[in-house]
Amino acid sequence: MLKIHSFEFNPFNENTYLLWDDETKETAIIDPGCYDELEKSELKNFIEEQNLIPKLLINTHCHIDHILGVSFIKENYDVKYLIPEKDLPLHKNALSQGQMFGFDLVELPEPDEFITEEKIISIGQEELKPLFTPGHTAGEYCLYSEKNKICITGDVLFHQSIGRTDLWGGDYDTLIRSIRTKLLTLPDDTRIFPGHGIDSTIGIERKQNPFLTNI
Secondary structure, X not given: OEXXXXXXXXXXXXXXXXXXXXXXXXXXXXOOOOOOHHHHHHHHHHHHHOOXXXXXXXXXXXXXXXXXXXXXXXXXXXXXXXXXXXXXXXXXXXXXXXXXXXXXXXXOOOOOEEEOOOOOEEEOOEEEEEEEOOOOOOOOEEEEEOOOOEEEEEXXXXXXXXXXXXXXXXXXXXXXXXXXXXXXXXXXXXXXXXXXXOOEEHHHHHHHOOOOOOO
């Protein structure tokens, strides 16, 4: 069974997720936004208390609030690092992103692999299927577990909202198309876990999200 735990980190109130196989304890750290020492300790202590074994570090996209903890994770755990290839310019400009918002960052480690829809992501005996969902950024992916009825939606789809499209690589029509063709096709009881705010379900967002009721 795939277990999930969320943390709310940094001034952007970004959701960092741990997903792990309850049998093997192998773990994926998704969008680490931990920045200060207190946040880093909170994440590290949880991993130790639950006896988790970090194996993967995944960025759904590479905006500053989702990458603040990348270097910390790579320094402390032996993990494979995955990002969307089309977000590589954001990744390479992490220091500039940080300076814009007053964050002191070191240069990010290079990714080990790029996310694609052709590659299933394994966490122990569990699997995540990447769904290419550009629009908030040029390369963003959501991560879907059909078996566990879970989808990590990054900054694509939120409870009662959608990702902003006025940043680099953003495009409103592309985002709506991604949501319509990749997310609204999922079963209504699929739980979504967004990059900010509370979790929801595909069914709730299909019926109640004001950005989606007319598409």
